[in-house]
Amino acid sequence: MxxxxxxxxxxxxxxxxxxxxxxxxxxxxxxxxxxxxxxxxxxxxxxxxxxGRKLPHRRLFAYMDQDASEMENLIQRLVKEGPGPSLEKRADALSRSARSLITLFQRINQTPLATNNNVKVLTSGQRFFEELKETLRSAKETINIEFYTFYGDELGCEIRDILVERAKAGVDVHVLYDSLGSVGTTGRFFKPLKDVGGHASSFLHRRFNLINFQLNFRDHRKIVVVDGRVGFVGGFNIGDQYLGRKKKFGHWRDTHLKVSGSAVYYLQAHFLLDWNASAVKERMAVTKRLYFPDLEEARQGDTNMQIVTSGPDSDDEQIKMGYIRLIQLAKKRCWIQTPYLIPDDSTIDALRIAANSGVDVRIMIPCMPDHMFVYRATQYFAWQLAKDGIKVYTYQNGFLHAKTMVVDDHLASVGSANFDFRSFKLNFEVNAFLYDKDVVETLAERYEHDMKQSKLQTVEGFEKQSRWMIFKQYASRLLSPIL
Known part of the structure; x- marks a missing residue:
């Protein structure tokens, strides 16, 4: 034996x-x-x-290279035809630190600078969903929606019914959702939409199944584009809990952006790529001008920004590299909000170097878990970073789900990517990197407001935890690269 x-x-x-x-x-x-x-x-x-198995992206994304090339040519032509200074002159007018970040994304993500945008910061579920529903109801030609979570609860049904009504009116509606993130929501939920000519698909639903064992790579992006002119990107999903209706979480604190301007082109482009990789038999024409209205009509404001995506289809970890570069560029402050704090060694080193160089580094995390194992790992890293003089706060007024970074007075990031291994390597993510003093000031004011409802964590407080709690944190940390 x-x-x-x-x-x-x-x-x-x-x-x-x-x-x-x-x-x-x-x-x-x-x-x-x-x-x-x-x-x-x-x-x-x-x-x-x-x-554990890696993504066979060559087979899964057979159409993406051609689609991306065609859309890039179209968007570049539209941008050049638009009024005002060239992109080069716009970029030259920005600070040296902003230009270095712009160059980084142009090289590793083929992401041009999007100019002339108007950006509204939305930090409560009530405001976000009011803006979203109003925008959806105003749609005249197209609605494209992509969410990690689209629950079939009260809010989900309300959003779906708006989509059904617009589809009946002749609007071309497409919904893309993640099957694991939207657990419980099946194709039957979207049948009323499909019955009136709308379209709905789970992300890579023909590829990610129990036979192929590719369940670890999730579509964590949150993208909405209406008529090719108005877009949304950020941290909210579709579900009652995001309105604070779940007792488990209480108030839900998140951050989303409403965007009008040339950046909407790039949100649209990424949705089209994701849809065509998922719904192979219902592919959308990526160069259809209906999806990309004339830039002259789209220009709305003065905010410069880049829409950056990352995912397991690339080894570049573009958003993580953007986070690290932001930390490196910080001279006065680097304020971070994230529900999951599980950074890799390169990100930890960047945070430590910044803090020890005199930068005011602050990280805000939730005071409660939504995934226990992940939260114990978050507590472990919060403890270790606090030892290096980084101020770690736990948000006490419900659940903090925002994924934001504010650097000095003119750089910021808002999107779907958490500060963890999963967002860096495994999930399909999308973030907006912003170069605008007014938007940064708005985000900083919101951060300071959140601090009044947060508690500063001390090294002594961590060390006073029970031995069992510390063991769980250490054990979770060992598996953090695959959480």
Whole structure:
């Protein structure tokens, strides 16, 4: 019996090593998977089958390169034909730090600077959904919606019914949702929309299934584009909890942007790419001018920004690199809000260097978990960063879900990407990086307001926790690269 057990252990160990090293990945994730496979022989391999295999993006995104090239040519032509100074002159007028960030995204994400935008910051569910519903009801030609979560609850039904009404009126409606993030919402929920000519699809639904075992890569983006002229991007999803209707979370604190101007082109482009990768039999014509109205009509304000995406279809980790560059550029302040704080070594080093260089580094996290294992890892990293003089606050007035960064007086980021491994490497994310003093001031004022409802965490407070709590935090931290 002992010999059989020894043989099983040896075979499991060999298979674990061969399985993990068969695909290239970073060292931290490699060791985390090896630990899981070694200590949970059967369960570990089952988990790896669903969550550990890398994305076969060449097969999944066969159309994306061609679609992206066609849209890029169209958008560039529209931008050049638009009124006002050229993009080059616009970029030259910005600060050196802003120009360096713009150049970074142009190189690693092929993301041009979007000029002449009007941006409204929305930080409560009531305001966001009022703006969203009003904008949807005003749609005359197209509505494109992409959310990680689209629940079939009271709010979800209300939004769906608005979409049904607009589809009946002849508006071309497309809805893309993540099947895991929208658990419980099936195709039947969207049947009334489809019955009147609308379209709805789960993200990569023909590819991500139990046969292919690709359940670990989620569409975490939140994009809405109406008539190609108004867009939304940020942290809110569709569901009652985002209006504070769930007792478990109470008040829901999030941040979203309403955008009009040339940046909407890029939100539209990313939606079209995601839709065509998912609904292969209902592909949208990416160069249809209906989706990209004349820039002269679209120009609304003075805000400069870039729409940046990242995901497992690329090894560049574009949004993470943007976060790191923002931290590096900070001279006075770097204020971060995130529900999940599980940074990798490069991000931790950037935060520590900034704090030890005299930058006011603050990080605000929730006071409660929505995913217990992830929250224990968040607590561990909050403790470690507090040791380096970084101010860590826990938001006390409900659940903090905002993903924002404010740097000095003129740089900011708002989007869907959390400050964790999953958003950096595994999820499909989208963020707006903004170069505008007024928007940054608005975000900073909101941050200061949130601080009045937050509690500063101290190293002494962390160290007074029970040994069992500290053990759970350390254990969660070991698996943080694959959470």
């Amino acid at each position: 002992d010999n059989i057990f020894t043989v099983i252990i040896v075979i499991n160990s060999v298979l674990a090593i061969l399985t993990v090293f068969r695909e290239p990945r970073d060292i931290a994730a490699t060791w985390a998977w090896i630990l899981l496979l070694l200590f949970l022989p059967v369960i570990g391999f089952i988990l790896y089958s669903f969550a």
